[in-house]
Amino acid sequence: MESLQKYFDTIESALADIEYAASPDGLYAPVRYELSLGGKRVRPLLTLLACEMFGGDCRSALHAAVGLEVFHNFTLLHDDVMDKADVRRGKPTVHKVWDENRAILSGDAMEIIAFRYIARTPAPHTGAVIDWFLKTALEICEGQQYDMEFETRDDVTEAEYIEMIRLKTAVLLGGALKIGAIIGGADSADADRIYRFGESLGLAFQLQDDWLDVYGDPARFGKKIGGDILNNKKTYMLINAQRRAEGADAEELSHWLSATGYDPAEKIAAVTALYNRVGAGELCLQQVDAYSRRAIEALREIALPETAKQPLYDLATSLIKRDH
């Protein structure tokens, strides 16, 4: 990924250059804090790469790229409030450093700042970029709503789960690419193809993330293993384990889902073993592969020389690791 360093530098520099009013610092300090927590900056990177791939000057996509990253961080900030999450990227979340009201209001301000950058996209693509961004932004809210609803539902289907992660995660990757492609001058067929590439890649990535939460190497995954199992999170694997488990397996799964006062390590080990017995982990990996293939197919259909697409092939490979 060394060749991408110049893009990351451009993005970090643009994020650091966001101009805030001189006061109230109480409003803008949390915004700066959230944006300083880092992260992979995948969305703005996708926007810049897509723009250049279609022959555009990536400087004309930089405002949109910044807007997308600010919006993404706004969703993380408010999601952390809703999930009562204490830690984000190894640091205390905004509502822990300050308080909930500050987190709500600073998030609201970030949403406005994101729109401001999106709207600075130069003509003639301003309107198309705004439209596509707003459509995507609303879908992300819909995804978060489904995610919260699923917490209290016992009958979430595999299709509903896929739709939820599509809205919550995948559409923003697709949207970031499509917006870059529009600014770069892609025709609508190719802009749709790159959207499908990003959307499928996003689904593959999220399903892989679910798998890694159970089977990952803690040192490389970056968070504790088994969190989803302890929270009874209705992931692709749990939904399929519930569907497939029979007899004693079904009883054991049901026991763990309603258990209280257990040893966390024991629950993680038991549910993981059950996932293994019913093949839920394997099924999840098959889906990762299927969506990865779909992403690559969409990329292949784009009417550009394969060499021009190489950075996106490389990025897809780096996001979907093949060593599991």
Place this chain on the structure above:
Amino acid sequence: MESLQKYFDTIESALADIEYAASPDGLYAPVRYELSLGGKRVRPLLTLLACEMFGGDCRSALHAAVGLEVFHNFTLLHDDVMDKADVRRGKPTVHKVWDENRAILSGDAMEIIAFRYIARTPAPHTGAVIDWFLKTALEICEGQQYDMEFETRDDVTEAEYIEMIRLKTAVLLGGALKIGAIIGGADSADADRIYRFGESLGLAFQLQDDWLDVYGDPARFGKKIGGDILNNKKTYMLINAQRRAEGADAEELSHWLSATGYDPAEKIAAVTALYNRVGAGELCLQQVDAYSRRAIEALREIALPETAKQPLYDLATSLIKRDH
């Protein structure tokens, strides 16, 4: 205000026609609920009136008008969460009907819907309207932040208080008028004048609201009298009473500001009597008059026949009642 009925009908109908995705209803039901609570619809009315005043077709300002009203309602929704307010316009607030997470997320979605409508403003004014709207939107967040900070500060000055209500309330009235004027084809000098009219009117209106909270007729004011006094809210009157009170008055005010376990009616009566003794109510009314005059002067400067401005003169008169 009968002659304004056609505008109100247009606005209500446009608000009712907002298209939501079919699902998740859990996200959009609170949005519809918040918008159904009513209110005076002053902001979209100002936009339509300003557009027509400068010779524009008010249909071309309708999207912006809807965007402004949706944004205003979004701020009420999130402010109610932050203030832990149980009632809005006589009905339970969104976070009481549903829960806080729903209120946060639905508000986020409303912010996006507001932008969507603002961005639908037809060319050639789309960019100018978006810019002015986003500037105003961010200022409103700044005002809310100051408002929250003032709750825990003892040294808020009169100037700081005026700046807070300017940001939290007045700029949106100014912005609604300016956006309507831009769409109606006003030149920049007149667009600035109508902004100043709205901004001054907003300050007069908010100061009057503070006064009515103490001295209003409960039957006509629509909320309980004395709420600000019970909450030690740092209004223009409290700030000035603290500055002016001496000796026994200063001690009594200090006593009531730190008192607990008191009889609410007794505190209201005592603080009101103190406001009377130090002339805080009268001072507030003088400010209402001063800002009203400033508003009328700005309106008078606009390069249009006085008859064209009559609806705004009438509206100013109806908002700032002269019977106090």
